[in-house]
Amino acid sequence: xxxxxxxxxxxxxxxxxxxxxxxxxxxxxxxxxxxxxxxxxxxxxxxxxxxxxxxxxxxxxxxxxxxxxx
Amino acid sequence: xxxxxxxxxxxxxxxxxxxxxxxxxxxxxxxxxxxxxxxxxxxxxxxxxxxxxxxxxxxxxxxxxxxxxxxxxxxxxxxxxxxxxxxxxxxxxxxxxxxxxxxxxxxxxxxxxxxxxxxxxxxxxxxxxxxxxxxxxxxxxxxxxxxxxxxxxxxxxxxxxxxxxxxxxxxxxxxxxxxxxxxxxxxxxxxxxxxxxxxxxxxxxxxxxxxxxxxxxxxxxxxxxxxxxxxxxxxxxxxxxxxxxxxxxxxxxxxxxxxxxxxxxxxxxxxxxxxxxxxxxxxxxxxxxxxxxxxxxxxxxxxxxxxxxxxxxxxxxxxxxxxxxxxxxxxxxxxxxxxxxxxxxxxxxxxxxxxxxxxxxxxxxxxxxxxxxxxxxxxxxxxxxxxxxxxxxxxxxxxxxxxxxxxxxxxxxxxxxxxxxxxxxxxxxxxxxxxxxxxxxxxxxxxxxxxxxxxxxxxxxxxxxxxxxxxxxxxxxxxxxxxxxxxxxxxxxxxxxxxxxxxxxxxxxxxxxxxxxxxxxxxxxxxxxxxxxxxxxxxxxxxxxxxxxxxxxxxxxxxxxxxxxxxxxxxxxxxxxxxxxxxxxxxxxxxxxxxxxxxxxxxxxxxxxxxxxxxxxxxxxxxxxxxxxxxxxxxxxxxxxxxxxxxxxx
Numbered sequence: 001x002x003x004x005x006x007x008x009x010x011x012x013x014x015x016x017x018x019x020x021x022x023x024x025x026x027x028x029x030x031x032x033x034x035x036x037x038x039x040x041x042x043x044x045x046x047x048x049x050x051x052x053x054x055x056x057x058x059x060x061x062x063x064x065x066x067x068x069x070x
Numbered sequence: 071x072x073x074x075x076x077x078x079x080x081x082x083x084x085x086x087x088x089x090x091x092x093x094x095x096x097x098x099x100x101x102x103x104x105x106x107x108x109x110x111x112x113x114x115x116x117x118x119x120x121x122x123x124x125x126x127x128x129x130x131x132x133x134x135x136x137x138x139x140x141x142x143x144x145x146x147x148x149x150x151x152x153x154x155x156x157x158x159x160x161x162x163x164x165x166x167x168x169x170x171x172x173x174x175x176x177x178x179x180x181x182x183x184x185x186x187x188x189x190x191x192x193x194x195x196x197x198x199x200x201x202x203x204x205x206x207x208x209x210x211x212x213x214x215x216x217x218x219x220x221x222x223x224x225x226x227x228x229x230x231x232x233x234x235x236x237x238x239x240x241x242x243x244x245x246x247x248x249x250x251x252x253x254x255x256x257x258x259x260x261x262x263x264x265x266x267x268x269x270x271x272x273x274x275x276x277x278x279x280x281x282x283x284x285x286x287x288x289x290x291x292x293x294x295x296x297x298x299x300x301x302x303x304x305x306x307x308x309x310x311x312x313x314x315x316x317x318x319x320x321x322x323x324x325x326x327x328x329x330x331x332x333x334x335x336x337x338x339x340x341x342x343x344x345x346x347x348x349x350x351x352x353x354x355x356x357x358x359x360x361x362x363x364x365x366x367x368x369x370x371x372x373x374x375x376x377x378x379x380x381x382x383x384x385x386x387x388x389x390x391x392x393x394x395x396x397x398x399x400x401x402x403x404x405x406x407x408x409x410x411x412x413x414x415x416x417x418x419x420x421x422x423x424x425x426x427x428x429x430x431x432x433x434x435x436x437x438x439x440x441x442x443x444x445x446x447x448x449x450x451x452x453x454x455x456x457x458x459x460x461x462x463x464x465x466x467x468x469x470x471x472x473x474x475x476x477x478x479x480x481x482x483x484x485x486x487x488x489x490x491x492x493x494x495x496x497x498x499x500x501x502x503x504x505x506x507x508x509x510x511x512x513x514x515x516x517x518x519x520x521x522x523x524x525x526x527x528x529x530x531x532x533x534x535x536x537x538x539x540x541x542x543x544x545x546x547x548x549x550x551x552x553x554x555x556x557x558x559x560x561x562x563x564x565x566x567x568x569x570x571x572x573x574x575x576x577x578x579x580x581x582x583x584x585x586x587x588x589x590x591x592x593x594x595x596x597x598x599x600x601x602x603x604x605x606x607x608x609x610x611x612x613x614x615x616x617x618x619x620x621x622x623x624x625x626x627x628x629x630x631x632x633x634x635x636x637x638x639x640x641x642x643x644x645x646x647x648x649x650x651x652x653x654x655x656x657x658x659x660x661x662x663x664x665x666x667x668x669x670x671x672x673x674x675x676x677x678x679x680x681x682x683x684x685x686x687x688x689x690x691x692x693x694x695x696x697x698x699x700x701x702x703x704x705x706x707x708x709x710x711x712x713x714x715x716x717x718x719x720x
Contacts (some may be wrong), residue, residue: 002681002715003671009692011704012661029674035139036668036700042693048662057661067580 007035008050010043016057017041023056124468143171148187152207157191157199300477310662350483351496401428423481423498430475443468451499462491515632519577527573577647582654585624621655666692667708669715670700677718684714 010020016060020043033049045053150166151158167175179200182188188200233523285638427448431441447469462470462484473493477484482493516529567574625648632642672678678699685691690707703711 001673002669002677003669004708004712005667005668005670006705007668009666011664013608016660029515036394038693038695041347042673044666046669047665053663058658061657065579067578 005035005044006047007044008047010053012041012043014040017043019057019060020045020053023053058069120186143174144182147178148202151188157201159199163200257464281431346482346492347496351481351498357635392549392602409449440468447472451476451495459485459492459494462493513714515630515634515637517628517631518633519628519643519647520637521646523577523647523650525573525575525628525668526633528571529573529574536649577651579654582621582624582651584659586621586655586658621651664692665701665709667705668700668702669711670698675699677715680718681711683716685711 010017012020017037017040021034021037024032027033033046033052034043035046036044038044116602147163155317163179164172164175179188183190187206189203191199191201203459214340249508365702391495410501431444431448443466447465462473465473477493481499482495484491484493487494516527518526518528520526565573565575625643627641627644638643669681678696678701682691682701684705685701685707688703688707688710690711691701692704693702
């Protein structure tokens with residue numbers, strides 16, 4: 001019988017995909033959100049994790065930038 | 071017929087959006103018809119420029135453009151159908167085209183139908199035909215005929231007239247009749263018209279070379295800024311013949327009569343000079359826009375000006391442009407700018423003007439004012455001469471309130487004598503009929519952007535400084551020269567210095583990020599194309615580029631307001647700055663998330679294939695993995711997929 005799972009398809013570039021996978025791996029098992037890694041640019045995750053992922057990426061981005069203090 | 075989705079960006083779109091009944095009512099007035107046609111022909115009723123040079127040869131066909139105002143093709147059709155009383159079958163209209171003009175033809179026809187200038191008639195054979203709206207037709211004919219013949223002009227032209235603006239969609243030769251008219255009597259034009267009408271044969275079979283086959287053609291020449299028609303009569307089609315003939319043209323000047331005349335100078339006390347009017351208009355406009363978007367409360371002097379606005383205007387301004395209601399301001403809450411508001415600020419004055427007027431008209435119904443009255447008033451207003459006073463008692467009550475509101479915006483200036491009051495249209499009003507695609511802002515730019523991401527703005531205009539800051543930073547330093555800043559959480563530029571006529575700022579990643587954040591917070595219910603650039607419109611239909619919309623807005627704002635010193639540089643804003651702005655924007659959009667359903671565990675390959683095909687036809691396949699027999703579909707397709715799989719043989 002065919003199974004249907006509801007989730008969020010994430011489509012991005014390879015470094016971002018790796019970032020997400022790494023982030024997933026760093027979480028305790030109860031909080032892991034990746035359902036399937038489809039290929040190196042697509043990931044299927046739980047639907048509620050969208051915002052969490054975005055904020056993590058934003059954090060990562062900010063860590064890599066430097067603003068001259070005003 | 072393809073659905074040409076025209077977002078109501080300009081006035082004509084709004085007119086087009088009116089229900090049929092109201093449009094018919096509008097066309098009752100001859101004036102409105104002329105205004106619509108003028109809009110269509112995109113001529114501005116400004117005072118005549120110096121004698122025009124001989125018309126240039128037809129330009130090469132423009133690149134693929136879907137224009138927001140009425141396309142030249144549509145103009146052509148109107149003029150061609152002007153004297154045809156019966157309906158013309160759609161097929162015949164299509165015969166007028168060259169093969170590659172088909173898309174433009176569709177667009178033009180759609181637009182004309184929308185505006186109800188063309189009416190569709192279905193006859194028994196189920197063939198569609200088009201007829202020009204009879205009211206519109208009579209009104210324009212009256213105008214043509216009643217206008218004065220100003221002069222006669224003979225031109226030697228190429229045998230081929232390829233439609234207006236080198237459209238290329240219609241290409242057949244013309245031969246004009248030699249109509250020589252001397253004197254300035256409209257009556258003569260009448261007889262010529264009649265003569266032509268008699269010989270007219272309605273059946274458009276252009277393949278025949280017959281002397282008897284005549285059709286009144288009209289092409290447009292933009293001479294003298296007034297509505298003029300070139301009357302040509304088409305004879306045989308043979309291109310060779312056409313080339314051998316020269317074009318003789320007569321021009322008749324059509325100017326309608328306004329319902330009101332300027333007041334004699336004896337009664338008006340003192341008319342302001344044109345300069346005064348200009349300053350008045352720009353001041354009012356600035357005050358109007360600045361109080362609209364900036365936090366009036368913080369600056370007490372602005373708050374005083376705010377109370378002078380009528381409540382209706384306040385509502386108009388607030389609607390859709392600020393997220394919180396007016397009352398919230400009293401509670402010291404910070405009204406945040408919505409995305410539309412943000413985009414509004416980046417538009418140029420004409421576009422802003424139109425936006426406000428559109429909002430004003432849309433709220434008119436709520437206030438119990440018939441929008442058609444307003445529209446007719448506005449259209450008439452555009453015909454008034456700049457700087458001339460017009461008596462207020464020629465207006466109805468409704469119109470008078472409207473004029474008062476427009477006065478607050480800076481469109482007209484109200485003055486009172488001892489017994490009477492009058493209004494004087496300013497530059498903003500007379501530019502009303504110009505669609506904003508044609509608005510060349512002769513305003514001087516004021517922004518210089520350097521390759522080190524520094525930005526210098528030379529402007530004393532408070533509005534611009536607020537826009538840049540609004541659009542700009544809340545980084546607020548005590549060193550600033552006594553300007554009160556408005557705390558709006560939008561950052562674009564980090565302000566470094568501010569002198570009375572100069573602002574120095576820097577475009578930084580942080581400032582841009584906040585701008586992007588604020589720009590995208592509001593839901594994008596409709597895609598408002600700010601810049602009327604058709605290619606951009608086309609591209610924006612692709613999701614990818616929607617994300618770049620904001621950076622595009624910001625960059626275009628900087629480009630359009632470039633200081634004259636750098637305006638001639640190519641590119642106006644340095645490429646590294648524009649590229650960096652775009653990169654920063656795309657950086658925020660690295661991942662794409664789509665809510666979807668994953669299907670797996672298919673019993674057999676065939677079922678999997680069938681499911682995939684079904685989903686593909688529904689257009690919902692996001693990802694397909696044949697090796698593991700998994701497919702991911704969009705949420706919308708999920709229900710159908712489920713039903714399909716239940717029905718499928720196990």
